[in-house]
Amino acid sequence: MASLTITRIVPGTGGFDGTQGKIEFAGRLTLTGNVNLETSRDGGSSRYFIDSLDSGTRALIPHLTCPVEDASPPPVQVSFSNQDFAEQQFGKHSYYLATGTVVVDNFSETFYSGGVHPSISARLIAVIENKPTP
Secondary structure, three states: OOOOEEEEEEEOOOOOOOEEEEEEEEOOEEEEEEEEEEOOOOOOOOEEEEEOOOHHHHOOOOOOOOOOOOOOOOOOOEEEOOHHHHHHHHOOOOOOEEEEEEEEEEEEEEEEOOOOOOEEEEEEEEEEEEEEOO
16 A cells, blocks of 8 residues: 655636646555446447445545535546556456456546536556456
């Protein structure tokens, strides 16, 4: 396990449904939870993410709030910013669900206006454990 340090706060464009800001972190985290593949219904891009984090992992995720009144608490779902590498690690499937432990860095949280939940992303560095669900 490790911890994160805020390295940069990037102001957003604001406005209706605009980005209110982004917070970037240094440090590596080991996350344990469910690895999922979300596919788009229109045949577009798909993305891997980890959610349903165990309690120890959940405590490591920063639950920051954006300095705007309408910001919602962040979901505990971390998208992998390097999807090509995630696909190499987990394979290309039309459906994927596994219990896994991964190491990530380049963690960031992006906040939006209009009550949209913030998005969390991190770069996948390594997969320590991967148990696909049948």
